[in-house]
Structures are given as C-alpha cells and as structure tokens.
Amino acid sequence: MTDIAQPQQSGFRTKLDNLTLEASEIPVAPLGPFGDIPAAYAIFKATINARTGKTERSYYIYASPEYCRLVHCKAEEIVGCSHLEVVKSEHPEWIEASAKAVTSGEASSGIFFSQITNGWVSYRIAPAQIDDHFVFAFVPVDEQERERQMTIDAKTSLITSELLATMARERGYNAALNGMLERMAKLLNADRLSIFECYGSETKNTFEWCAEGIKPQLGAVSGLSRDVLKAWFRSVDDEPFALVPDTAVIARFSMPLYEWCVETGVNNLMATPFFNEGEIVGFLGAYNYRIDGSVDISRVFKAISSFVGARIENHRLMKNLAWASEHDPLTGLLNRRGSKAILSKFLDDNPNSPLCIVLIDLDDLKSINDHYGHSAGDKALQAVGESIESIFPQSAILSRSGGDEFLIGLTGEDADFADELVRSYSELEKKYEHEGVTRAITTSIGYALFPDQAATFKETFSKADAALYSVKRSGKAGFAKYDPSMK
Secondary structure (H helix, E strand, O other), X not given: OEXXXXXXOOOOOOOOOOOEEOHHHOOOOOOHHHOOOOOEEEXXXXXXXXXXXXXXXXXXXXXXXXXXXXXXXXXXXXXXXXXXXXXXXXXXXXXXXXXHHHHOOOOEEEEEEEOOOOEEEEEEEEEOOOOOEEEEEEEEOOHHHHHXXXXXXXXXXXXXXXXXXXXXXXXXXXXXXXXXXHHHHHHHOOOEEEEEEEEOOEEEEEEEEEOOOOOOOOOXXXXXXXXXXXXXXXXXOOOOOEEEOOHHHHHHOOHHHHHHHHHHOOOOEEEEEEEEOOEEEXXXXXXXXXXXXXXXXXXXXXXXXXXXXXXXXHHHHHHHHHHHHHEOOOOOOEOHHHHHHHHHHXXXXXXXXXXXXXXXXXXXXXXXXXXXXXXXXXXXXXXXXXXXXXXXXOOOEEEEEEOOEEEEEEEHHHHHHHHHHHHHHHHOOEEEEEOOEEEEEOEEEEEEEEOOOOOOHHHXXXXXXXXXXXXXXXXXXXXXXXXXXXX
C-alpha cells in the first residue's frame, strides 16, 4: 500500500493515519461534460452518516493542477485535509450531491457561487471508481453563461446565497457591509446605494457605494426618523421594501431628503429595512435603480434583512462595550484607562510636542455625600464634568480619573494657553442642583508642563499633583502651576 495522504501538520489540518490507496487505483475522473477540457477536479473520500444518509466529512485524496490553481493551494497543502478546512463553509448542494454519488452512484450538476474562487462555477459531482469516493469537477463561468443557465428562482436563491456568503466571509464590520453593497449594486443597477443606521429616533448614513461618475456624498444627506420609517414600511409583511417611482412624494416625509434628491438628480428610489428582534435598526437605499425582472427582489430582501439587522446591532453593542470600557458612566468623560491610552499614543507619536497635565479635585466631596447623600455627590461630580467641557477645548483630553479627581491633557498648541484656560476654569462659578436645591461647589487645581518643567509624562503628572496638593494645603478653591518650591 502507498500512502497517498501525507498532510503537513498545522493547527487546522487533520492527519488521516488510515487514508491509503493503491496508487494504481486512482481513477480517471468521470468528468462528464468537462472531460474534453483541462477541468479543475478533485477526488474525495466521504464519510456518510448511516442514520441521516448525509455526508459528514469529505477528505481530499487528489487535486488536479487546474483545481489547485483556481483554489490557490498546492496539492500537498490540501491532500489529506477535510473539504471544510479549505473552504470554511459548506453548500447544502455539496452535502446532498456527494452523498448521492457515494451511496447510489448518482451524478449531479449545477451552478453556485464559490467562496474559494470568489466567483460563479458550473460543477459536476460523480461517483469515483473506488468505494466511498467521489469526484468533484468545476469550471468558472462568465456572466453571460451564468445568465443563460439560471432561472429566476435559481438566480434569486444563488444571489441571496452570494450576499449572505459575502457578509459571513468578512469578519470586519465595514468590510462585510461594503462587500454587501458591491454585490447588491450588480443586482439593482443603481447609481448610488446607501446604508442608514438608526441612532435613537434618527438615522445616519454610514456606508455608500457609487457608480462610476457619481459623486460620493456619504454623510451629506440626513436619513428619515425612526417613526417615519415605521410608517413608510408599514406594509413590510407583504413586501419588505418601499418603492418610490417619483421622488416628489418624499417632500411629504422629509424636505431635506427631497431637496437632496432634486440637487443630485435622483428620480426614483427604493428602500428596504433591516430588522433586529422586530425593531428597525437601519435600511438600505437605492437611487435611480434599474431592475430587469430576472430576480425576485422581494425574496432577496426578506432573506438578508434580519441577517444585516443582527450584524448592525451586534456592531453597535460592541461599540457600546468599547466606549464603556474607556469612559466614566457618570460624567461621560474618559476614564483613567481611556485617557492613559490617548496620552500614551500622543507621546509616542509626538515625543517633543508640548503637553500640559491639569489635575482637578472636587473640594469636599465626602462632606457632600455625608450631608446630602451620594446622589448629591453624583450631581456635584456631573456638574464638574459639565463645567470642564464648557471651558476646555474639544481637542483636549478630558477625563475623570476616579473618585473626586479629574485629569485634563492639553496637547500641542492647546498647552500654550494652559495658564488662561486654568484661570478661566478656576474663576467659573460652579453649582449643582439636588432635590430642588442649588448649591455652590469649588475645585482645587494643579498643573505642570512637559517638557518645560518635566522630562517624562510620569514626572509631569507628579509635579501637577504636587501643585494640586499645595492648593489643598492652602485652603482649597484655587489653582497653582508647579514650581520647584512645591514638594
């Protein structure tokens, strides 16, 4: 016996110790209609589930040079591997056709979108001349041939599979939705496709595809409100999209959107909602679409709606988790982790740029908590956060580093105005309201400059801290810039 499968060992390959054949038994592949061309084909050993009659696993025994070329693998890399280790996902047609070839000797042919070749292929699965083995052969097909072979139902199913496969294949959120738009553009023949995501009661344009010659306008048009969307898609149980043959009707719903349509030459549009657990989380808009009627658009939209909706919602949850990990939930400012990450990156990218560290303490927070309760203390902390945002520039790094402590990072040119900004903040009247009563609060502030007063970030922080505690020792409610006399 000669070992045919000698797979390289790696984290994703499975070695088949008992996978052996006589070399002379490797058959001439029964390629059927592909027999007179240099077809891409491979021979597989199949494991059939005795209870279900379906193929559980199939392993490469042989792969022709043309097959290897089209799937971008060397034969020695895939022989001995299971089909799923190479393809990563499975077509239902594959499972059914391979089982028929092994159990009943029945050959099958068809067409599907192949992830490993990233294109459409015409295939044939047939029994091999060895028990429990079958042959899979395919050839790529061009658009014209694909159009000829497919019926409306087949095209609809295959385009849906193509869209879902594109989104499933791409791990990254942006890549997945941009990939979907590119595939959808071929289906709808539109000038522009846009994805809008719902944020609160409004929607925001987050992705866009444009045909050649169409000017991108991502973010330039406002989406419809969630309430308007619900009214617009009130008949989604019957048809999961809204068609607007004449955009003049949009003036009733949204004048900004109508004016944008007039300005950009949009004469008609269609939109389909994306749902997650019954709620609209976004929608796809297609402008100046042209559908040839060879695909059931309704079926396609129904199939992808919940899939895309779930992807949008999962991405939003991940963004919220990421935001929460770097922000203080009480004030909405950065937390210690978030400010440290931004400051560290700034110093790495700009090692010689000016930086001012400003430390702010809310005076007598413990007394506020003891006398009026922790809810009052929370109100006071929120008031400090709001007052910081009102004085310091948007480019500043604003954070609540913990307890009653706040840290401000002034970078680049902002650091040149540190004296003025700190003075303005210290002189700002600060108040908070709790249970109908307004009370005044004060803060103590210390700050230091890098590289004028310190050689490292750590040293700058320490000197700002020394300046802060000099204010605390002097009676609080003031500010101080570090000087060497402070310890």
